[in-house]
Amino acid sequence: MLSLILILIAAAFFTGVIIRVKSMASGRKGPGILQPLFDVFRLFKKGVVYSETTSFVFQIAPTIYFASVVMAMLVVPFGQSKGILSFDGDFIFFAYILALGKFLSIISAMDTGSSFEGMGASREALYSMFAEPAFFILMGSLALLTGHTNFQEMFSALHIGSYISYALAILGTFVLMMIAMVENSRMPIDDPKTHLELTMVHEVMILDNSGFDLGLILTAGYLKFAIYGALVVNLFIGVFPLQYSIPMFFVIQFVLASGVGFIESFMARFRMSHNAQFIFVLTSVSLLIFFGALLILGKFV
Amino acid sequence: MSLISAFIAVPVLAILLIPFLNVKGKGIVLFAAIVVNAFLSGYLALQPLDGQFLEFSFPGSLVTGPVNLRIDALSGWFILIINFIFVTGSFYGLFYMQAYQKQTNNITLHSIVFVLLHTALISLCTVQNSLVFLVVWEIMALSAFIAVIFEHGKMATLRAGMNYLIHSHVSILFLMFGFIWVALKTGSYDFNSITTYTSQNSGATGLVLFLCFFIGFGIKAGFVPFHTWLPYAHPAAPAHVSGVMSGVMIKIGIFGIFRVITLIKADYYTIGLVIISFSVISGLYGVMLAIVQHNLKKLLAYHSIENIGIIGMGIGIGCIGLGTGNYLLASLGFAGGLLHTLNHSLFKSLLFFTAGNVYQATHTVHIDHLGGLIKRMPQTTILFLIAAIAISGIPPFNGFISEFIIYSGFYYWMQGSMIGPLMAIIFSVLALVLIGGLALLCFTKAFGIVFLGNPRQKLDHEVKEVPFLQLLPLYLIAFLIVFIGVFPQIFMHALSQPVSLLAGLPAISDMPFPEKTTELLQPVTWGIWMFILISLAVFGFRKLVTQNRKASVEPTWGCGYIAPTAKLQYTAGSFVRPYSKLFRPFLLSHKTQKDVEGIFPSGGSYETNSYDRIEKYLVDNPIAAYKSLLGRFLFLQNGKLQFYILYGIIFIVSVICIPLFYDQIVLFIDFIKQI
Numbered sequence: 001m002l003s004l005i006l007i008l009i010a011a012a013f014f015t016g017v018i019i020r021v022k023s024m025a026s027g028r029k030g031p032g033i034l035q036p037l038f039d040v041f042r043l044f045k046k047g048v049v050y051s052e053t054t055s056f057v058f059q060i061a062p063t064i065y066f067a068s069v070v071m072a073m074l075v076v077p078f079g080q081s082k083g084i085l086s087f088d089g090d091f092i093f094f095a096y097i098l099a100l101g102k103f104l105s106i107i108s109a110m111d112t113g114s115s116f117e118g119m120g121a122s123r124e125a126l127y128s129m130f131a132e133p134a135f136f137i138l139m140g141s142l143a144l145l146t147g148h149t150n151f152q153e154m155f156s157a158l159h160i161g162s163y164i165s166y167a168l169a170i171l172g173t174f175v176l177m178m179i180a181m182v183e184n185s186r187m188p189i190d191d192p193k194t195h196l197e198l199t200m201v202h203e204v205m206i207l208d209n210s211g212f213d214l215g216l217i218l219t220a221g222y223l224k225f226a227i228y229g230a231l232v233v234n235l236f237i238g239v240f241p242l243q244y245s246i247p248m249f250f251v252i253q254f255v256l257a258s259g260v261g262f263i264e265s266f267m268a269r270f271r272m273s274h275n276a277q278f279i280f281v282l283t284s285v286s287l288l289i290f291f292g293a294l295l296i297l298g299k300f301v
Numbered sequence: 302m303s304l305i306s307a308f309i310a311v312p313v314l315a316i317l318l319i320p321f322l323n324v325k326g327k328g329i330v331l332f333a334a335i336v337v338n339a340f341l342s343g344y345l346a347l348q349p350l351d352g353q354f355l356e357f358s359f360p361g362s363l364v365t366g367p368v369n370l371r372i373d374a375l376s377g378w379f380i381l382i383i384n385f386i387f388v389t390g391s392f393y394g395l396f397y398m399q400a401y402q403k404q405t406n407n408i409t410l411h412s413i414v415f416v417l418l419h420t421a422l423i424s425l426c427t428v429q430n431s432l433v434f435l436v437v438w439e440i441m442a443l444s445a446f447i448a449v450i451f452e453h454g455k456m457a458t459l460r461a462g463m464n465y466l467i468h469s470h471v472s473i474l475f476l477m478f479g480f481i482w483v484a485l486k487t488g489s490y491d492f493n494s495i496t497t498y499t500s501q502n503s504g505a506t507g508l509v510l511f512l513c514f515f516i517g518f519g520i521k522a523g524f525v526p527f528h529t530w531l532p533y534a535h536p537a538a539p540a541h542v543s544g545v546m547s548g549v550m551i552k553i554g555i556f557g558i559f560r561v562i563t564l565i566k567a568d569y570y571t572i573g574l575v576i577i578s579f580s581v582i583s584g585l586y587g588v589m590l591a592i593v594q595h596n597l598k599k600l601l602a603y604h605s606i607e608n609i610g611i612i613g614m615g616i617g618i619g620c621i622g623l624g625t626g627n628y629l630l631a632s633l634g635f636a637g638g639l640l641h642t643l644n645h646s647l648f649k650s651l652l653f654f655t656a657g658n659v660y661q662a663t664h665t666v667h668i669d670h671l672g673g674l675i676k677r678m679p680q681t682t683i684l685f686l687i688a689a690i691a692i693s694g695i696p697p698f699n700g701f702i703s704e705f706i707i708y709s710g711f712y713y714w715m716q717g718s719m720i721g722p723l724m725a726i727i728f729s730v731l732a733l734v735l736i737g738g739l740a741l742l743c744f745t746k747a748f749g750i751v752f753l754g755n756p757r758q759k760l761d762h763e764v765k766e767v768p769f770l771q772l773l774p775l776y777l778i779a780f781l782i783v784f785i786g787v788f789p790q791i792f793m794h795a796l797s798q799p800v801s802l803l804a805g806l807p808a809i810s811d812m813p814f815p816e817k818t819t820e821l822l823q824p825v826t827w828g829i830w831m832f833i834l835i836s837l838a839v840f841g842f843r844k845l846v847t848q849n850r851k852a853s854v855e856p857t858w859g860c861g862y863i864a865p866t867a868k869l870q871y872t873a874g875s876f877v878r879p880y881s882k883l884f885r886p887f888l889l890s891h892k893t894q895k896d897v898e899g900i901f902p903s904g905g906s907y908e909t910n911s912y913d914r915i916e917k918y919l920v921d922n923p924i925a926a927y928k929s930l931l932g933r934f935l936f937l938q939n940g941k942l943q944f945y946i947l948y949g950i951i952f953i954v955s956v957i958c959i960p961l962f963y964d965q966i967v968l969f970i971d972f973i974k975q976i
Binding site for chain 1: 858
């Protein structure tokens with residue numbers, strides 16, 4: 001329950017912070033931190049335009065996409081306190097329920113019959129496929145390290161003891177953050193602000209969405225960022241009591257958000273054709289984590 | 302006993318009756334025979350699932366020895382799956398075959414072999430005598446062959462049929478080798494002699510014997526590299542036959558592997574590792590090739606290979622659990638494998654049946670020629686979508702449940718393993734995740750291109766939904782798919798008997814299986830229910846908020862381009878292009894390209910076809926080499942009668958003379974040995 005509230009609060013600010021950091025880095029004042037929320041509320045109030053090619057798939061997809069992200073949010077724990085739902089293997093459920101949202105959003109993009117949206121859909125499917133193994137191996141390593149297969153038990157049993165485990169936590173942060181970038185189609189995988197449909201991934205998939213549906217999709221994106229941020233926080237807070245861990249949560253989320261802002265300000269996007277290889281590198285990084293876990297457990301003889 | 306006589310009498314009666322009826326009558330008799338037999342065998346199959354063990358003994362003949370029929374929980378589970386798919390499949394087939402009702406003789410034959418196929422498959426699950434088993438196996442293989450070549454006017458169909466026939470016989474060769482080996486050593490054809498023989502001998506014997514059976518059954522099941530018949534036979538057959546073949550006939554291979562595991566006493570740990578390696582390769586290879594297929598049914602056929610891989614992973618984990626004496630691991634693995642067998646038979650047959658609907662309506666299964674069917678065939682579309690989500694292993698449908706159990710098996714195996722198994726686990730998990738992701742890519746492609754967007758080709762006939770009665774069995778399957786996804790515990794309960802049989806658990810009361818899986822699956826079910834509730838809530842909210850809003854309809858945003866045509870849509874080839882560029886080393890694709898030229902260019906074209914690399918190196922190249930070797934002796938076959946008579950004379954003379962020279966030859970060899 002605690003994690004749910006914290007994630008909701010973090011989600012409200014996360015994208016605002018990114019935008020603010022980006023504006024400041026380019027020498028502008030930038031909009032208020034809550035501007036993305038206002039945008040979403042404005043969208044919720046608007047009417048919609050549907051393409052004449054589309055069918056019911058296009059109309060149900062944003063809802064299911066949003067629901068899948070909300071459902072994924074419910075299994076994320078916060079340190080010692082469980083998520084709303086917590087069970088053995090919940091991270092598998094987490095990844096697969098997000099996949100349902102992805103499935104629906106991909107076919108809804110193809111429902112418009114637009115060549116651009118097909119392009120985005122094709123890229124999204126490929127990239128998310130390559131990002132998933134990294135997540136599963138990361139979670140597998142944590143499961144191996146702690147002997148649990150449950151988000152909450154894994155994270156709360158994660159003791160930062162040796163130097164290797166610090167290295168593991170940092171590598172884990174890297175992997176989770178990069179997965180978050182892939183899932184949200186941000187730099188360096190995708191640049192949501194380029195105004196050329198040929199070079200976009202996620203944004204081009206939702207070209208035809210408008211009104212309430214677009215609002216749902218955007219909200220889901222904000223939530224996703226905060227969810228992955230919460231997972232990163234969980235790597236560190238372990239056994240800290242709440243009076244330390246809650247401030248730590250916000251600090252880490254803030255650092256992540258501004259980090260994303262900085263990356264987007266000072267880095268160019270990768271070449272689209274090399275993205276897939278880059279994403280697959282994450283899997284090797286998580287394999288490193290796996291070997292680190294083996295080292296800690298002394299399984300190398 | 303009388304039930305079994307009835308079980309044999311029904312198909313015999315039906316087969317005798319079918320030739321004398323008109324087309325409609327044939328269909329009805331076919332369906333009735335299958336339903337009656339399904340009830341008879343289903344009644345017998347339900348009892349072992351409830352804990353009873355049925356055994357019947359027939360005197361048999363002098364050659365076979367006594368023929369035992371045993372229906373244990375494993376047979377029961379498979380019989381029920383076979384029955385369900387056959388009943389739905391034959392009902393669907395009644396309507397699907399209406400387009401061919403002028404070919405009376407052909408339909409007679411088809412109906413007969415369909416009944417035979419059903420009877421043979423069910424008998425295979427019960428017969429415990431290897432000689433009779435092989436005979437029934439052959440009946441199954443031949444009747445499936447005839448069912449596949451229904452449209453034998455087409456050259457491609459005939460070739461696919463021959464391909465299947467040859468593969469089946471390679472499979473039966475391996476099985477025969479294994480059975481004869483055991484029969485030679487023990488003098489009995491009964492399956493139990495496999496157990497006695499292997500438990501008396503060293504581990505290596507059991508392992509080699511297992512490999513023999515594994516290859517034999519693996520060819521039927523479609524494990525890579527024994528899969529090469531599947532992508533030809535499935536697309537060539539009529540939709541209900543491919544649904545039944547992919548749904549249950551290849552599962553008889555899986556059944557065989559399960560059965561052999563219960564019989565052979567060998568080093569299960571090694572067996573488990575062998576099965577897992579084959580399965581990982583099958584899963585990945587199957588889905589990798591599925592993505593680049595442009596023929597919808599061929600794509601589905603490759604997905605069968607992938608799902609066989611997933612089932613195999615479950616079996617492998619189960620064997621490892623047996624090998625290490627970890628009953629919980631064994632239960633998880635076998636439960637995952639058995640449940641995925643059921644799941645795959647459901648969604649794969651549904652996919653083939655819907656593909657059949659598409660073929661009926663549009664007369665093509667080439668993905669790139671289709672599009673926009675969602676508006677003309679909404680019900681088929683929804684059914685296909687359900688199956689597509691289920692086969693990608695995504696909640697809230699059934700594919701997720703079995704994959705979840707298999708994942709749990711892997712992560713459970715991880716605890717306390719050493720470095721070797723850990724590497725196996727991590728790469729299997731990696732493979733399983735990649736399979737899931739690739740399946741998602743594949744089915745978004747298939748669904749998106751076939752059903753969504755605008756039609757890519759103008760068809761000269763009206764495309765319309767098939768009649769409701771034809772859709773009825775499809776709805777039934779879809780209902781089960783959803784039902785397993787939402788209430789998996791019921792099926793886990795039904796699985797407790799087969800799993801405890803496989804895991805070799807001493808008594809039901811000692812079983813960790815039911816409690817552990819309920820513990821394991823109950824929260825997953827809650828998650829699925831919660832997800833459904835959240836979706837409904839968001840839907841409701843959306844409806845409430847937007848009901849008074851204006852919704853206008855405009856053309857798709859074309860980035861300023863105002864004359865879009867259906868040709869501008871993304872095609873299947875372009876959708877998977879980034880993927881096929883990355884995976885080029887594993888794939889073989891041919892491009893045929895015609896460039897546009899001139900000031901007013903026209904008629905440019907681009908087409909890609911993919912081919913199976915393993916098939917090229919394992920089947921095509923050896924055959925080509927063999928052919929070129931035989932080609933050297935082609936001069937013998939010169940078409941002149943005199944020469945053939947000469948060959949005959951030479952043969953007879955040599956047959957007569959060799960015994961005369963035999964002693965001399967022996968002397969000569971002895972002489973050489975002395976030197």
